[in-house]
Each structure stands twice: as C-alpha cells, then as structure tokens.
Amino acid sequence: MQTLNRRKFLSLTAAAAGAAALPPQSRAVGARVVVLGGGFGGASVARYLRMWNPGVAVTLVEPNATHVSCILSNLVVTGLLSMNRINLSYTALRNNRGVQVVQGRALGIDTGGNRVTVSTANGNVTLGYDHLVVAPGIDFVPPPGNWNPSLTPHAWQAGPQTTLLRNQLATLGNNDRFVMTIPKSPYRCPPGPYERACMVADYLKRKGRTGATVTVLDANPSIQAEPEAFTRAFNVTHAGRILYVPNAVVQSVDSASRSIVTSAMSVSNAKVLNIIPAHRAGAIGASLGVNAGGFVPVDPLTYAVSGVANVHVIGDACAVPASDGKAVPKSGHMANSEAKVCADAILRALNGEQPDTNIATSSACYSPITSRSASWLSANFIYGDIYDANGGIKGKGMHRVDLGEAPAGEVNQDSYQDMFTWADSLFYDSFA
Amino acid sequence: MRYTPRTQALRSALAASIALTVIGAAHAAPPAGRLLAAQCAQCHDLDGNGRGFEELAGESASEIYHELVEMKNRTRIESIMDRQARGYTDAQMRALAAYLASLPGGGD
Numbered sequence: 001m002q003t004l005n006r007r008k009f010l011s012l013t014a015a016a017a018g019a020a021a022l023p024p025q026s027r028a029v030g031a032r033v034v035v036l037g038g039g040f041g042g043a044s045v046a047r048y049l050r051m052w053n054p055g056v057a058v059t060l061v062e063p064n065a066t067h068v069s070c071i072l073s074n075l076v077v078t079g080l081l082s083m084n085r086i087n088l089s090y091t092a093l094r095n096n097r098g099v100q101v102v103q104g105r106a107l108g109i110d111t112g113g114n115r116v117t118v119s120t121a122n123g124n125v126t127l128g129y130d131h132l133v134v135a136p137g138i139d140f141v142p143p144p145g146n147w148n149p150s151l152t153p154h155a156w157q158a159g160p161q162t163t164l165l166r167n168q169l170a171t172l173g174n175n176d177r178f179v180m181t182i183p184k185s186p187y188r189c190p191p192g193p194y195e196r197a198c199m200v201a202d203y204l205k206r207k208g209r210t211g212a213t214v215t216v217l218d219a220n221p222s223i224q225a226e227p228e229a230f231t232r233a234f235n236v237t238h239a240g241r242i243l244y245v246p247n248a249v250v251q252s253v254d255s256a257s258r259s260i261v262t263s264a265m266s267v268s269n270a271k272v273l274n275i276i277p278a279h280r281a282g283a284i285g286a287s288l289g290v291n292a293g294g295f296v297p298v299d300p301l302t303y304a305v306s307g308v309a310n311v312h313v314i315g316d317a318c319a320v321p322a323s324d325g326k327a328v329p330k331s332g333h334m335a336n337s338e339a340k341v342c343a344d345a346i347l348r349a350l351n352g353e354q355p356d357t358n359i360a361t362s363s364a365c366y367s368p369i370t371s372r373s374a375s376w377l378s379a380n381f382i383y384g385d386i387y388d389a390n391g392g393i394k395g396k397g398m399h400r401v402d403l404g405e406a407p408a409g410e411v412n413q414d415s416y417q418d419m420f421t422w423a424d425s426l427f428y429d430s431f432a
Numbered sequence: 433m434r435y436t437p438r439t440q441a442l443r444s445a446l447a448a449s450i451a452l453t454v455i456g457a458a459h460a461a462p463p464a465g466r467l468l469a470a471q472c473a474q475c476h477d478l479d480g481n482g483r484g485f486e487e488l489a490g491e492s493a494s495e496i497y498h499e500l501v502e503m504k505n506r507t508r509i510e511s512i513m514d515r516q517a518r519g520y521t522d523a524q525m526r527a528l529a530a531y532l533a534s535l536p537g538g539g540d
Contacts, residue, residue, distance in 0.1 A: 340470040380519020402518035425484035429473045
C-alpha cells in the first residue's frame with residue numbers, strides 16, 4: 001500500500017501549472033480533490049477545477065486508459081465512423097491542465113477518514129481528499145433469464161461492446177431481424193435508443209438488405225425523446241423497416257438463443273438481440289446510498305450527498321431534485337454542465353463561501369436519423385422551486401424551463417454537420 | 433488525441449488566458465457570470481482556439497445580450513439556440529454576456 005502524499009502531489013501539480021499562476025490569497029490552494037470516473041462528468045469537473053484554480057490538486061481515477069464516448073457511437077456501430085473517432089485520451093488533462101491521472105478502480109470510500117482506496121496495476125493506493133467527486137456513470141440491472149452481454153450486447157457503455165454490436169450487425173442478411181430493447185426511464189441518453197433504431201434501419205437500406213427489419217421493444221408507453229422526429233422517422237423515413245412496440249417490459253431473456261419474452265411481444269432466434277437493460281448508479285456511487293430508482297440523491301447547488309461530508313456525485317449516477325415529469329436527463333452534455341456547477345461549489349466551499357444559487361444547467365444534442373440527416377434536442381434547467389404533478393411546490397431543485405426538439409424543417413443535412421461540431425466541441429470542453 | 437491544441441502558440445495563448453482568469457479569481461469570490469457563461473462552453477469557443485460554433489469571446493456584452501434576447505423571443509424556432517436562450521432569465525443573460533465580453537478573444 002502506498003500513499004501519494006500531499007507534498008509530492010503539490011509538486012507535481014505546481015510543476016504542471018507553473019507556480020507563478022497560483023492565486024496568492026485563495027484558501028483553496030493546496031486543497032486536494034479526488035475524482036472517481038473519467039467520463040464526461042469526471043473529466044469536466046477535473047478540467048474546470050484546474051482551470052478555475054490551478055492551486056487545487058486534482059487526481060482523476062479511472063479504470064480505463066482512455067474514455068470511449070457513447071456520443072457518436074451509433075455511427076461506429078453502423079460503420080460510418082471508426083472507433084478511433086470516439087476514443088478520448090486523458091493526455092491533455094494531464095499535460096495541459098495538470099490533472100494527476102491514476103489508472104485504477106476505486107475499491108471503497110472511507111467517508112469518515114476522507115480517503116479512497118484505489119486498486120492499480122502497482123497495488124492498492126490510498127488517496128486522501130478534501131473533496132471527493134464521484135462520477136461512475138451507470139451499471140446495469142440484469143434482466144430476468146439468462147442474459148449474457150457478450151452474446152447479446154448492450155453497447156450502452158461504449159468500447160468493446162460497440163465493436164461487438166458493429167460486428168454482429170455486419171452478419172445481418174436479407175430478411176434477418178435486429179431486435180433491441182429500451183429500458184424504462186430514466187436511462188442514459190433519452191433519444192439514444194431511437195437514434196440507434198434509425199441508424200440500423202439506415203444501415204440495412206444502405207447495404208441493400210431486403211426484408212431485414214428492426215424491432216424496437218420499448219418498456220415505456222411512448223417514445224421518450226424527440227417524439228415528433230422519431231415518429232416521423234419510424235413511419236415515413238424508415239417505413240417498413242422499423243417495428244416500434246411500446247409497453248414491452250422484458251420478462252425473460254435467453255442470450256444463447258437470442259430470444260426474448262416481453263409483456264407486449266416475444267421474439268425467438270433474432271439474428272441480433274441488442275439488450276439495453278435498466279440502469280442504476282455505478283457501484284462506487286451506489287455505495288453512498290440510492291433512491292428507489294437506484295440513483296444517488298444530491299443537493300442541486302453542490303451535487304453533495306446528504307449526510308456525507310464533502311462528497312459529491314455528478315452525471316448519470318446522480319438524482320437531481322426536479323419537477324415531476326421534467327427530470328434532468330442523463331447525458332454527457334448534462335454531466336459536463338453539472339460538473340461546472342460542482343467545481344464552482346467546491347471552490348467556493350474551500351474558500352468558506354456559500355454555493356451560488358443563481359445557476360442553470362442544460363443539455364443539447366444531435367441525433368442522426370439517417371447517414372445524411374440529424375435532429376436535435378434541447379433542455380434547460382434553472383435552480384428554484386420545483387413542482388409536483390398538480391402544480392404544487394414540492395421543494396427546491398432544478399426546474400426545467402424549456403424543452404424542445406428540432407422542427408421538421410431542421411431535421412436535415414446541416415444538423416448532421418452541426419452534430420460533429422457539437423460533439424467535437426463537447427469533447428474538447430470535457431477532455432482537452 | 434484529436435482534441436489536443438495543435439500548436440505551441442495555441443498552448444501559450446491558452447496559458448495566458450488561464451493566467452488572466454486566475455488573476456481575476458485571486459479574490460475569494462469567483463467572477464460574476466463565470467459559472468453561467470461556462471454553460472456556453474460545451475458548444476462555443478471561449479479561449480480563442482476556434483472550435484465549436486460562433487466564437488463568443490471578444491463580442492461586446494451588449495451584442496451577446498441582444499442576440500440572446502432576440503433568440504429567446506423568436507416565436508418560430510429556427511435553431512437550437514432559439515431554445516437554449518429560453519433557459520436563462522434576463523438577469524442571467526446580462527451576467528453571462530458581461531463575463532463573456534471580459535474574455536480575451538477575436539469574436540466573429
């Protein structure tokens with residue numbers, strides 16, 4: 001067991017930042033922040049802490065050597081982009097921002113002792129912290145039956161699963177069936193599954209697979225995001241290639257035979273069975289305590305976990321208080337947005353200040369409908385009163401003040417190009 | 433890594449903008465509008481490297497504020513920013529515009 005001591009830590013980060021850049025009066029100087037998880041949320045909080053106060057020592061702990069983006073990954077599944085295009089390195093965070101990146105897996109949080117134990121290739125390491133940000137993303141709740149993701153991939157955490165689904169899709173011939181499931185909300189990237197259905201249908205058309213179809217088994221009663229764009233896509237653009245089945249709650253999966261039983265429809269021996277199971281907070285986040293839905297409730301001003309001093313959870317793993325029916329979406333863009341609020345709150349706390357209450361968060365994304373056109377989705381939240389289903393105030397949180405999708409005329413090639421501008425910019429703002 | 437700044441000159445420019453930000457942050461409280469303006473950075477370049485959609489740094493506070501008001505009030509939605517502008521109060525738009533106008537940068 002080795003401990004990265006504070007002096008060594010400071011010398012590393014000071015060297016990276018340039019000691020002259022340290023703010024002389026800030027009480028935050030020398031503070032240690034540990035971030036668990038290097039997805040969009042974890043990378044962004046590390047980046048912004050260092051940008052806003054290079055005197056703070058930030059250690060980012062991530063099991064993988066690089067992050068593979070879920071954003072744009074449906075274009076990899078369908079052969080339009082290479083894996084390399086969505087492979088995001090931590091080099092810039094390390095070299096340009098002075099973030100100490102530790103490749104390892106957090107084993108446990110000692111919330112009383114303010115330290116984390118991390119398993120690395122060189123053995124276990126203990127990292128002490130003044131603030132801890134936990135951004136582990138999602139884990140899956142295994143569906144009933146014999147589910148094996150190496151036979152029936154989810155491809156809902158990008159990486160080897162993306163490659164596996166791409167390779168399985170390539171085996172689809174004429175009259176074959178691609179079957180996919182969508183879990184009940186909340187799940188990561190609300191438009192993502194519908195986007196995938198569209199892009200697989202587009203792939204089948206491009207490849208001339210006559211009679212091959214996509215069956216979408218949605219546990220929800222209706223399309224969960226961009227309903228106008230995806231209804232039009234299913235009924236017009238991809239008419240005859242997509243069968244959309246709502247209220248299809250998974251009852252049993254048999255991955256070996258690629259068969260599934262749901263409350264609305266059963267399919268035996270699909271050529272490809274893409275099971276996206278229900279989600280819960282990643283395990284290290286869940287260890288801090290979860291709500292009935294499996295996510296970690298947080299304070300919307302700081303992303304702090306109630307009753308756990310100086311520990312914050314951001315991104316897909318957290319549950320932000322919101323108005324009924326107007327949940328904060330789980331997305332890379334939103335995780336980046338939350339990371340900035342969290343970073344600002346941590347820097348204020350280190351200086352003995354109260355968190356900012358004049359805050360806003362947002363999500364924006366582009367969803368490809370075909371290999372030449374995309375739609376978009378926008379959601380905005382402001383801190384303040386939040387409401388129950390009857391319009392009564394139920395407390396404080398992030399109230400959704402606007403939600404909208406691209407009008408029909410904007411689902412076009414320009415939006416398809418804007419998708420790459422958006423993604424590359426978000427990649428930069430999180431990882432560079 | 434695709435998103436690494438491509439030249440040493442860019443890195444120097446970045447370092448300079450970070451240093452300026454730090455000097456601004458030397459007092460205890462973060463600059464007003466900084467956090468709100470950071471919510472533009474997912475899609476807009478704030479440090480002069482040319483990524484993203486229209487560069488905002490270098491525009492005047494008045495220009496940015498009035499563009500936001502125009503987009504927020506547009507009844508026939510044309511772009512994603514017509515929606516995003518609806519996500520901010522008038523006071524928030526003034527605060528983030530003032531902060532963005534204080535950043536070094538060329539503008540469009």
